[in-house]
Amino acid sequence: MPVAIIKDQIFLQHDPGEHHPEQPERLKRIYQRLEQPDLAEITTVLSPRAAIREELLWNHAPEYIDQIEATAGKIRVQLDPDTATSPDSYQAALKAVGAQFVGLEALFQGLCKAVFALVRPPGHHAEYDRAMGFCIFNNVALAAHYVLKRLQGKRVLIIDWDLHHGNGTQHAFYKSAEVLYFSVHQFPYYPGTGRAEEIGQGPGAGFNVNVPFPPGCGDKEYASAFRNILVPVAEQFSPDVILVSAGFDIYYADPLGGMSVTPVGIAYMTRVVKDLAEKLCQGRLLLTLEGGYNLQGLVECVSAVIFELFGRSIIPDDRLQELQNCPGLTEVELHIKELLKPYWRFVPRHD
Ligand SMILES: [Zn+2]
Numbered sequence: 288m289p290v291a292i293i294k295d296q297i298f299l300q301h302d303p304g305e306h307h308p309e310q311p312e313r314l315k316r317i318y319q320r321l322e323q324p325d326l327a328e329i330t331t332v333l334s335p336r337a338a339i340r341e342e343l344l345w346n347h348a349p350e351y352i353d354q355i356e357a358t359a360g361k362i363r364v365q366l367d368p369d370t371a372t373s374p375d376s377y378q379a380a381l382k383a384v385g386a387q388f389v390g391l392e393a394l395f396q397g398l399c400k401a402v403f404a405l406v407r408p409p410g411h412h413a414e415y416d417r418a419m420g421f422c423i424f425n426n427v428a429l430a431a432h433y434v435l436k437r438l439q440g441k442r443v444l445i446i447d448w449d450l451h452h453g454n455g456t457q458h459a460f461y462k463s464a465e466v467l468y469f470s471v472h473q474f475p476y477y478p479g480t481g482r483a484e485e486i487g488q489g490p491g492a493g494f495n496v497n498v499p500f501p502p503g504c505g506d507k508e509y510a511s512a513f514r515n516i517l518v519p520v521a522e523q524f525s526p527d528v529i530l531v532s533a534g535f536d537i538y539y540a541d542p543l544g545g546m547s548v549t550p551v552g553i554a555y556m557t558r559v560v561k562d563l564a565e566k567l568c569q570g571r572l573l574l575t576l577e578g579g580y581n582l583q584g585l586v587e588c589v590s591a592v593i594f595e596l597f598g599r600s601i602i603p604d605d606r607l608q609e610l611q612n613c614p615g616l617t618e619v620e621l622h623i624k625e626l627l628k629p630y631w632r633f634v635p636r637h638d
């Protein structure tokens with residue numbers, strides 16, 4: 288089955304300003320790469336629709352939506368120190384959200400198994416009532432709301448492997464047991480949230496899992512966190528769909544990040560997530576682009592994800608063995624398991 292891609296020229300029209308790292312060129316390079324025969328023959332393209340106000344209200348304040356709508360047609364509006372709009376940003380932001388809904392409909396109708404929404408602006412820093420960190424509307428949080436409100440889903444797993452912690456997404460579901468947010472991120476770092484102790488509140492206690500990593504972590508550390516923390520929690524949570532905030536600023540040469548993940552590591556994380564989706568929710572998996580600012584790395588990582596989803600892996604056998612067998616008893620992991628022990632079982636794996 289081909290991998291469904293969601294793309295649209297409107298996403299190239301959002302321009303936060305000259306020399307901004309979150310530039311249209313990011314997606315332009317990805318879209319160009321998608322035209323190459325090796326990717327074109329294994330993908331199918333879906334077009335986004337614009338989200339409507341009623342849908343945005345699931346996750347954002349009415350006054351905030353008004354504020355963003357008012358940017359339409361204006362040359363430049365500075366929303367926060369890092370986030371600015373251009374005349375078409377509002378339309379792009381509406382379609383970045385609507386892309387999620389189109390992808391979810393395709394998944395729940397069984398038209399495809401994996402969908403990759405290649406959109407901008409990104410979303411995981413966007414809060415209820417403010418733009419933040421290059422993000423305007425919280426695309427993935429709105430996707431989770433759509434599953435619960437429109438598709439009769441009961442449980443949504445969000446996996447956020449962007450370099451940065453997704454503060455907006457965490458806050459959206461911090462008191463909810465319906466949405467489990469799992470994030471691996473560089474810490475301490477922007478945006479400041481994402482400590483391991485932030486495990487959720489009230490009925491949501493235990494349903495927020497943060498893996499704060501020091502800079503310098505690479506394929507092995509990420510593989511270990513996925514295998515030893517994400518997999519057991521996801522299996523017990525048993526989601527109806529898996530959403531991924533797929534940021535590629537964890538790439539080793541990213542100008543904003545301090546991690547050392549390679550495209551092979553990205554492919555491995557994709558494999559773990561895809562296996563979970565197949566085992567737990569009929570393969571239903573929606574990935575959405577977040578960060579990633581090394582243009583060459585971004586293109587390589589996105590390609591690695593698509594090849595892995597299709598089943599044409601770039602992971603060499605020896606690297607696969609290595610990643611599957613990494614021991615993973617880092618201090619961070621042990622601390623997280625201790626914090627989450629009241630909510631989830633962590634049994635030693637023997638596979
Ligand atoms: Zn990021």
